[in-house]
Amino acid sequence: MVDLIAAPFDWCGRLSGSRLGPIAMRMAGLRAAIEGQGETVRHDLNSEPLTADQPLNRDDIASFACEVYERLKSQTLDSLRSGGRPLVMGGDHSLSIGSISAALEHTGGDLAVLWIDAHMDLNTPDTSPSGNLHGMPVAALSRMGGAGSDELMPSWDRILDQIVGKPGLQGRVGWIGLRDVDPGEANNLKKLANAKAWTMQDVDHRSVSGVMAEVDAWLKASGAKNLWISFDVDSLDPIYAPGTGTAVRGGFTYREGHMIAEIMHEWFCDASKPYRWIGMDVVEVNPLADQNNETAKMAVEWVASLFGRTVLHRYAGEPVR
Numbered sequence: 001m002v003d004l005i006a007a008p009f010d011w012c013g014r015l016s017g018s019r020l021g022p023i024a025m026r027m028a029g030l031r032a033a034i035e036g037q038g039e040t041v042r043h044d045l046n047s048e049p050l051t052a053d054q055p056l057n058r059d060d061i062a063s064f065a066c067e068v069y070e071r072l073k074s075q076t077l078d079s080l081r082s083g084g085r086p087l088v089m090g091g092d093h094s095l096s097i098g099s100i101s102a103a104l105e106h107t108g109g110d111l112a113v114l115w116i117d118a119h120m121d122l123n124t125p126d127t128s129p130s131g132n133l134h135g136m137p138v139a140a141l142s143r144m145g146g147a148g149s150d151e152l153m154p155s156w157d158r159i160l161d162q163i164v165g166k167p168g169l170q171g172r173v174g175w176i177g178l179r180d181v182d183p184g185e186a187n188n189l190k191k192l193a194n195a196k197a198w199t200m201q202d203v204d205h206r207s208v209s210g211v212m213a214e215v216d217a218w219l220k221a222s223g224a225k226n227l228w229i230s231f232d233v234d235s236l237d238p239i240y241a242p243g244t245g246t247a248v249r250g251g252f253t254y255r256e257g258h259m260i261a262e263i264m265h266e267w268f269c270d271a272s273k274p275y276r277w278i279g280m281d282v283v284e285v286n287p288l289a290d291q292n293n294e295t296a297k298m299a300v301e302w303v304a305s306l307f308g309r310t311v312l313h314r315y316a317g318e319p320v321r
């Protein structure tokens with residue numbers, strides 16, 4: 001049972017426009033794509049009214065962003081507690097602070113996250129070259145950032161203490177698709193003992209299936225029983241997903257992208273896996289940077305693959321709850 005939760009919020013990204021992502025994905029047939037795989041879509045909610053105006057003052061942006069994350073966290077928690085599988089439609093990637101905080105609270109911290117993205121989003125306020133919060137959610141969820149962070153990024157302490165809470169992610173994050181990493185992020189990665197990063201170079205050497213076998217082994221070794229998937233469409237090559245704020249060439253091809261989703265679907269149908277998939281984000285679809293809504297269509301097709309779409313016959317199993 002899937003709950004779609006739209007979060008049309010993009011004040012913390014580089015380029016505005018991803019607030020239109022949920023509408024674009026709905027128009028590209030997200031609900032039908034999921035229902036076409038035999039899943040029930042229970043709700044299609046909005047966490048935010050669509051807003052046009054953005055304050056110039058960074059303190060105002062940060063405190064409004066916190067309210068957005070808090071509302072999204074609350075809605076995501078409602079979905080999880082009532083037996084739903086939330087699918088959060090962004091919006092910029094900072095929204096994962098809200099959705100994944102809910103998953104952390106719901107599971108008591110027994111959670112691993114797969115971050116499928118061209119970027120690590122692991123900057124802390126002191127390492128961020130841009131100061132944009134959409135490059136910091138993994139650091140926030142991991143409760144990183146030392147003294148002085150709150151001055152550099154207003155509301156950082158509020159995010160860590162009131163939204164994420166303890167214990168946070170505890171380093172149980174695996175990245176797939178990286179190709180644009182800041183030096184400060186590479187340094188922050190060293191502080192996360194349980195984290196693992198697979199770059200596009202790993203995919204070059206060992207292919208998607210080789211990398212995904214390693215991801216599965218890492219997930220098992222993490223000991224986490226619950227998995228959250230955070231999918232940034234910029235993990236795909238801009239040839240296939242041009243409509244995003246921070247496109248980086250050298251990403252997954254159409255087939256490689258789908259193979260990741262297909263392999264994960266096979267995991268989810270395998271009752272012998274020690275982890276189960278509880279929810280996901282699909283973020284950074286920006287129709288203002290897109291061509292003919294191609295990126296939203298790509299995202300919808302990817303989600304369909306994750307829910308089990310195949311070329312011929314259906315998979316033998318059903319996703320294990």
Ligand SMILES: [Mn+2]
Nearest residue numbers: 093117121232
């Ligand atoms: Mn991202």
